[in-house]
Amino acid sequence: MGRGGASQSRTRLRDRYNSWLRHHRLSAADSLHRVLEHPWSSMLTWMVIGIALALPVGLNVALDNAQTISTSWDSPAQISVFLEADVTSLTARKLTLELATRDDIAKTVFHSREDALAEFSTLTGFSDVLASLDQNPLPHLIIVSPHADGAQNTAALLQEELQARPEVAQAVLDMEWLARLNSLMELSRRIILAVGGLLVMGVVLILGNTIRLAIENRRDEIVIVKLIGGSDAFVRRPFLYTGLWFGVGGGGISAFLVGLSLWFLERPVNNLALLYQSDFTIHGLGIMGGLNLIVLGGLLGLSGAALAVSRHLSSIQPR
Amino acid sequence: MISFERISKRYGEGHDALREVSFKIEKDELVFLTGHSGAGKSTILRLIMLMERPTRGEVVVNGRPLRKIGPRAIPHYRRDIGVVFQNHQLLFDRTVFDNVALPLIICGYDHREVGRRVRAALDKVGLLSRERAMPIALSGGQQQRVGIARAIVAKPTILLADEPTGNLDPALSAEIMHLFEAFNQVGVTVLIASHDLALISRLHHRIITLKQGKLIAGGAH
Numbered sequence: 001m002g003r004g005g006a007s008q009s010r011t012r013l014r015d016r017y018n019s020w021l022r023h024h025r026l027s028a029a030d031s032l033h034r035v036l037e038h039p040w041s042s043m044l045t046w047m048v049i050g051i052a053l054a055l056p057v058g059l060n061v062a063l064d065n066a067q068t069i070s071t072s073w074d075s076p077a078q079i080s081v082f083l084e085a086d087v088t089s090l091t092a093r094k095l096t097l098e099l100a101t102r103d104d105i106a107k108t109v110f111h112s113r114e115d116a117l118a119e120f121s122t123l124t125g126f127s128d129v130l131a132s133l134d135q136n137p138l139p140h141l142i143i144v145s146p147h148a149d150g151a152q153n154t155a156a157l158l159q160e161e162l163q164a165r166p167e168v169a170q171a172v173l174d175m176e177w178l179a180r181l182n183s184l185m186e187l188s189r190r191i192i193l194a195v196g197g198l199l200v201m202g203v204v205l206i207l208g209n210t211i212r213l214a215i216e217n218r219r220d221e222i223v224i225v226k227l228i229g230g231s232d233a234f235v236r237r238p239f240l241y242t243g244l245w246f247g248v249g250g251g252g253i254s255a256f257l258v259g260l261s262l263w264f265l266e267r268p269v270n271n272l273a274l275l276y277q278s279d280f281t282i283h284g285l286g287i288m289g290g291l292n293l294i295v296l297g298g299l300l301g302l303s304g305a306a307l308a309v310s311r312h313l314s315s316i317q318p319r
Numbered sequence: 320m321i322s323f324e325r326i327s328k329r330y331g332e333g334h335d336a337l338r339e340v341s342f343k344i345e346k347d348e349l350v351f352l353t354g355h356s357g358a359g360k361s362t363i364l365r366l367i368m369l370m371e372r373p374t375r376g377e378v379v380v381n382g383r384p385l386r387k388i389g390p391r392a393i394p395h396y397r398r399d400i401g402v403v404f405q406n407h408q409l410l411f412d413r414t415v416f417d418n419v420a421l422p423l424i425i426c427g428y429d430h431r432e433v434g435r436r437v438r439a440a441l442d443k444v445g446l447l448s449r450e451r452a453m454p455i456a457l458s459g460g461q462q463q464r465v466g467i468a469r470a471i472v473a474k475p476t477i478l479l480a481d482e483p484t485g486n487l488d489p490a491l492s493a494e495i496m497h498l499f500e501a502f503n504q505v506g507v508t509v510l511i512a513s514h515d516l517a518l519i520s521r522l523h524h525r526i527i528t529l530k531q532g533k534l535i536a537g538g539a540h
Contacts, residue, residue, distance in 0.1 A: 015427070016427065018427070018429070019426070019427020019428070019429075020427065022427060022429065022430075023424065023427060026424065220408075220410075221410050223408075224408050224410065224421075225421065225425065226394070227368065227370075227397065227402060227408070228397060228398070228402065228421060228422050228425060228469070229394045229395065229396075229397035229398035229422065229425050229426070230394060230425045231394040231395075231425075232394075234394075234425060317370075318368075318370050319370070
């Protein structure tokens with residue numbers, strides 16, 4: 001008897017699970033059917049969501065690409081060592097060789113003051129003016145590249161050490177541009193994050209409003225279903241699925257838009273890379289990125305629908 | 320089956336819809352509820368459906384005091400009651416079949432069982448051949464019969480009807496009433512609100528009469 005009761009309740013549980021599953025399938029199919037029934041208005045919703053998601057995602061992809069370029073520079077820091085005016089060319093060359101033997105220095109390049117003057121006159125066209133000077137105003141220069149694995153502060157220490165030497169007039173660490181670039185990137189990432197956050201919020205609200213309209217359109221049906229015993233979850237389900245479909249479609253559209261704009265940029269970027277003798281190629285979203293975008297869209301759709309449903313469905317009661 | 324114990328219902332504006340109404344409807348009974356509009360017929364149906372709660376008194380349905388049924392338990396409670404509405408309340412974007420199937424879908428029957436039961440219900444109301452039709456293509460009497468098929472498809476123990484013949488001519492009205500009698504004969508408790516006295520007095524069932532919220536006849540069994 002006891003066993004019979006237990007197995008009966010188990011079948012009942014399985015029945016309930018099956019009917020729950022059945023209604024999920026039914027709601028999913030029915031709401032997908034409703035979404036596809038009005039292809040133009042659904043397409044508009046998908047496009048709005050797609051564009052709103054594609055904007056931050058596309059910018060982020062662009063930034064990721066920019067970051068791969070900036071980290072591919074192998075020697076981020078260089079120290080320009082300007083020597084005192086009275087240092088002879090020979091001493092300067094000796095110093096260049098001596099510095100090159102140090103462990104913390106990867107490379108040194110000597111630019112003599114005569115080379116610098118010649119270069120300056122050809123570049124500027126002031127050759128007459130320069131020829132009239134009775135002495136060369138330019139100093140000898142040694143470009144010192146610290147080892148790339150050294151941290152930023154070892155380069156700074158090296159710079160201080162070089163600065164202290166008597167032959168050296170000034171040692172300049174060319175690192176500021178890199179710091180500037182990095183903080184610019186950080187700033188851009190935050191701007192994208194903020195804009196992305198706003199747009200994501202917009203997407204949720206747009207979807208919430210779309211679902212609210214769907215609820216309004218089916219008000220009579222909701223009343224009838226509640227009158228003949230449909231639970232809140234039963235009434236809620238098709239609308240949550242509607243939100244899901246709008247979100248998934250929007251995510252798909254945004255993945256497509258990002259892919260399209262990267263394809264549009266690919267050729268000029270490759271040409272540019274070729275001109276800079278770089279083997280840089282643009283990196284897209286990839287299949288996983290696209291799928292993530294679709295999943296994200298789906299989640300946003302669900303949350304928009306949940307928002308609308310929680311606000312509007314309970315107010316519809318049989319009167 | 321259904322018992323009203325000194326039920327009063329006062330709406331916010333101070334209007335008394337029901338005053339101290341008591342009656343009992345036994346299982347297998349068919350009872351008419353009549354009175355002018357505003358006499359409280361609909362309020363009684365709404366109290367049974369738990370669309371309203373009484374201001375005073377206790378309603379008991381199938382042995383359960385309704386005040387013990389909380390908001391979350393209402394859907395489940397309603398599944399055991401079939402309702403026929405005056406204006407049919409059909410879903411006009413779905414076929415006759417889908418309209419009738421709705422209560423079964425809500426209860427979670429699998430689709431073979433749904434098909435079997437929907438066809439049986441449509442057969443009983445004489446609309447088996449129209450299962451693929453849209454409600455808009457049907458006459459008023461046919462639409463009402465779809466509404467009845469939907470009300471009985473899940474085999475409820477209680478069937479409520481609010482002016483089910485409101486917009487129908489006398490011949491169709493009599494036909495609809497005979498349909499209710501047929502369901503009553505197979506053991507369904509039926510309560511029909513109707514102001515068509517000429518029709519219901521011919522049918523020889525108990526008639527509960529309300530006037531301005533008070534029960535004036537038919538309360539005693």
